[in-house]
Amino acid sequence: MLHVERVTKRFGGLVANEDVSFDVDAGQIVGLIGPNGAGKTTLFNCIAGYFPPSAGTIRLGAETVAGLRPEQCAKAGIARTFQIARTFVSMTAQQNVMVGALLHERSVRRARARADELLDFVDLSRAAERPAGSLTISEQRRLAVARALATRPRVLLMDEVMAGLNPSEVREAVAVVLRIRDRGIACLIVEHVLEGIMPIADRIVVLDYGRKIADGTPAAVSSDPAVIAAYLGD
Numbered sequence: 323m324l325h326v327e328r329v330t331k332r333f334g335g336l337v338a339n340e341d342v343s344f345d346v347d348a349g350q351i352v353g354l355i356g357p358n359g360a361g362k363t364t365l366f367n368c369i370a371g372y373f374p375p376s377a378g379t380i381r382l383g384a385e386t387v388a389g390l391r392p393e394q395c396a397k398a399g400i401a402r403t404f405q406i407a408r409t410f411v412s413m414t415a416q417q418n419v420m421v422g423a424l425l426h427e428r429s430v431r432r433a434r435a436r437a438d439e440l441l442d443f444v445d446l447s448r449a450a451e452r453p454a455g456s457l458t459i460s461e462q463r464r465l466a467v468a469r470a471l472a473t474r475p476r477v478l479l480m481d482e483v484m485a486g487l488n489p490s491e492v493r494e495a496v497a498v499v500l501r502i503r504d505r506g507i508a509c510l511i512v513e514h515v516l517e518g519i520m521p522i523a524d525r526i527v528v529l530d531y532g533r534k535i536a537d538g539t540p541a542a543v544s545s546d547p548a549v550i551a552a553y554l555g556d
């Protein structure tokens with residue numbers, strides 16, 4: 323489904339991603355982990371059209387998406403959440419999701435119906451009419467996921483949706499990710515909350531200084547000496 327092929331991204335002299343390749347299939351959960359500054363968010367920005375890669379290519383199915391603009395990537399089927407929230411705080415939760423739904427829906431009535439369905443899917447129906455800024459952090463993360471889902475993605479990129487959540491909130495977020503996976507959407511998840519991502523990921527890709535240093539099952543990656551040295555510690 324998503325094919326990242328030899329992607330390099332340079333900012334002046336800084337190489338944020340270097341020759342990174344991996345695939346994510348439909349219905350798969352792939353975790354993207356690594357130290358702060360390893361290049362995880364930069365890779366999301368390349369995949370979702372916020373920057374063109376300096377080299378390499380990105381395909382969604384047979385279609386090359388590298389170099390497309392964000393709205394073109396969204397139309398092609400790539401959705402993302404942001405590490406730094408971009409919620410419209412004074413709009414209601416429902417209106418926030420409608421913004422995503424209006425990418426494809428021509429009618430406001432249908433966008434609202436779609437928003438209600440997705441708020442239910444992320445367990446936020448009761449918050450539909452509340453200003454998004456009044457939601458808890460945990461609720462705002464699920465709202466961001468609902469807004470991304472409203473664009474009808476084939477691939478969903480989630481950037482640290484579990485950061486700062488308490489254990490029961492992490493379990494709720496994990497349940498939402500599993501339901502997304504069960505809809506056949508490919509999930510690529512940047513996460514430092516390893517107790518959230520490790521139990522549910524089919525594969526884990528590890529970045530360090532922009533390069534991929536491991537790609538395998540959570541068990542294999544957790545016991546990989548290079549990953550332990552770079553990120554996991556003893």
Ligand SMILES: Nc1ncnc2c1ncn2[C@@H]1O[C@H](COP(=O)(O)OP(=O)(O)OP(=O)(O)O)[C@@H](O)[C@H]1O
Nearest residue numbers: 333336338356357358359360361362363364365405
């Ligand atoms: N727009 C930009 N311009 C210049 N440098 C950038 C830009 N975006 C990211 N960088 C640099 O690229 C490197 C990778 O940053 P990135 O945000 O991708 O890391 P990350 O793996 O997401 O880290 P974290 O876990 O802290 O979120 C860092 O050195 C960062 O300073």
Ligand SMILES: [Mg+2]
Nearest residue numbers: 362363364405
């Ligand atoms: Mg980041």
